[in-house]
Amino acid sequence: MATALKIEDLHKSFSTGFIPKKKKILKGISLAVEEGEIFGYLGPNGAGKTTTIKCILGLIFPKKGKIEIFGHSSYSLQAKEQIGYLPENPYFYDYLTASEFLRFYSQLSLMKKKDKEDKISSLLSLVSLEQSASLPLRKFSRGMLQRIGLAQALLNEPSLVLLDEPLGGLDPLGRKEIRDIIVKLKAEGKTVFLSSHILQDIEMICDRVAIIVNGQIVSQGTLQDLISEKILFTEILLSGVEEKEVEDLGECISTHTERLLLKVFEDEKIEKVLQLVQSKKGKIHSLIPRTETLEDLFVGIVKQQ
Amino acid sequence: MKIKAIALNTFKEAIRDRILYLLLFFAAVCIIFSRILALLTVGDRVKIIIDVDLASLSLFGALIAILLGTGLVYKEIDKKTIYTLLSKPIHRYQFLLGKFLGLVLTLFIMLLLMSIIFLAVVFLHTFKIEWSIFITIFFIFIELCLITAVAILFSCFSTPILSSIFSLSFYLIGHFSWGLETLIEKIRPGIGKIMAQIFYIFLPNLENFNFKTEIVHHLPIPSNIFLLSTLYGIAYTIFILLLAMLVFRKRDFI
Incomplete structure (x- = not known):
């Protein structure tokens, strides 16, 4: 070429x-x-x-x-x-x-x-x-x-x-x-x-x-070379659980209309969150693993410079 | 083809400029006013009309050339339209030449309009056409081409206001530089005389294009002077355009 x-x-x-x-x-x-x-x-x-x-x-x-x-x-x-x-x-x-x-x-x-x-x-x-x-x-x-x-x-x-x-x-x-x-x-x-x-x-x-x-x-x-495909964290959107009950499992990003957006960094803690929601008869609305984005890479490089 | 396209677009742009119509209006007022002025004059009234009208043609033509010419290239740079133009397969000199020819076309049309009004005023007074007037108008046009080139040269590296001042100075110096000839004759030999001679060679002599007095008073004009004046005008215009191209060739468009 x-x-x-x-x-x-x-x-x-x-x-x-x-x-x-x-x-x-x-x-x-x-x-x-x-x-x-x-x-x-x-x-x-x-x-x-x-x-x-x-x-x-x-x-x-x-x-x-x-x-x-x-x-x-x-x-x-x-x-x-x-x-x-x-x-x-x-x-x-x-x-x-x-x-x-x-x-x-x-x-x-x-x-x-x-x-x-x-x-x-x-x-x-x-x-x-x-x-x-x-x-x-x-x-x-x-x-x-x-x-x-x-x-x-x-x-x-x-x-x-x-x-x-x-x-x-x-x-x-x-x-x-x-x-x-x-x-x-x-x-x-x-x-x-x-x-x-x-x-x-x-x-x-x-x-x-x-x-x-x-x-x-x-x-x-x-892009594949620059951005790591490793999962950085998982975002879980859930309801039916109190904020203080999941405090130790991850970082609570937002709460609205009884829904909680949780940022979980370890795989074993994801399991624990799912079990907790099940036991409380709550609901998981979404579970999204997040890999590094171009934005993360860009912000990282610019800050470094 | 590329130069023609730029020239025609420049013409389209120039005829949208309100300043053009303002100057055209004042030129028309001056030309018509000369008829009233003639009524107040004792002697040959036609001479007054022709004299005032030719002066109006020259002055307003020069103002149009300066005010439009100084803004032409600057506007392209200021509004960044030049970025896309120069990204096309054209040379910078083609762009500049297109701009120059576009303005020359505008001036030609404006001069034609002013001349029609002028000739109509003269015809209404004398009921005959003075063909010798066309020679003067032709040399006014040659002078305007040179002033346009000067305005474009300044507009390549300066703002419109400064370029207008510089071009106007060129116009005034050009019409008074003949005074240096007298000075050279009177001055004692030495550095002063050499300096005056150098200035006389390099400063423009726009009086070379002025045949108003000869035409108005029907004075004899040597036949070769027309050819020499035309050649002088063309050579000076080419020289100024080459200078403008040289400045423009290495300019950064930030």
Whole structure:
């Protein structure tokens, strides 16, 4: 499998203030994204996610380092022809209608006129905006703008799609729609590089992730490698038992409408809880073993740093 | 094709700017007002109309070029629309050239509208068309192209307010730099004279595009001066655009 994106030892610093003071944003980023995978790029705000993406796109120039897209230098037009990009909080020419907007962007990539129109209508249907094709973008909601932005990123049939916080600020339905499109892109053989801090979504769709903190990659690999499958604790939702009766068996997280949510760490104590509930003629509503999540890993790493 | 697409989008954006219509309105008022001014004048009234109207065309055209040109690139950076544009397979110089041509197209249409009003005012007074006026309008257009390039150059690295001040200074310096010629003649040889000569070479001389007096008073104009002025305008505009591309090429879009 070919490498879609290869970044080697990327450094970038900015000078800020009246008396310029250098601030290092990226301190030697190296990563490789394989063709056909969904790669999650995680990090807290200000870690350097957007700066990395801007370096890939040639919007800013790194102080040191090398970026290759399918073997071409990221500055070359051959590389750019294979890229689709959706920025964070996209803002577009709001006086254009959705189809005018896509038509304008299609002119920037060398497509035949007939192909353009077909592609525009198929993309509008992919992002479920056929009904709003003649609506100016200033009347679009946040979710609609995100979707038209995604359509714009896919215009030139890119092999590598770079998405900067595509799920940020969207409602659950909007997030699901974007997530489904990303999964569909993978099924079509496209490579997706996705930066986000919405960890549940990343966990659901990404094959591999890299975690960036303070301009450095602190962890990267497949989700299976990074997250331990060992059961950390078991959550038991029960009723018919008093809180003080289970105090010694686990940690009581919440009580509402006579139900008790208990966090139990040892297997033998689970047995004891079940026996107690049975003897008191109570009820077990749910029993869920919890393994480590990406969120646990992420919070752990960020705190450590 | 890519440059054309950016140019047409710039044109669409520019004609939505309210400032354009405000300036167009004032230009029209000035042009029509020249008719009233002519009534109060003793002597050749047509000369007054043509003189005032050509000055209005030049001034309001320059204001449009400066006020729209200085905001064009800055707005793209400020609103971050440039991120998606430059992520497409286009060179940065193509983007800049598209912006320039889009604004030149806007200025051409605006100048055309102002000229129609102007020619109508003159025609209503004389019942004939003065064809020589078109030469002056052509050189006003050349000057506006140069000012647009200057406005775009400043807008590549500065805010619209500063860029407007710089571009306006360029316009004023350009129209008064001929004074240096007199200064060079009067000044004693030495560092001062050399400095004045250097400034005279590098500072723009926008008076090269000013044929208003000759046209209004029907003075003879050497035939090669038109060609030289046109070449001067084109060369200076290309030089400024190349400078803008150089600045823009290595700019970080944070």
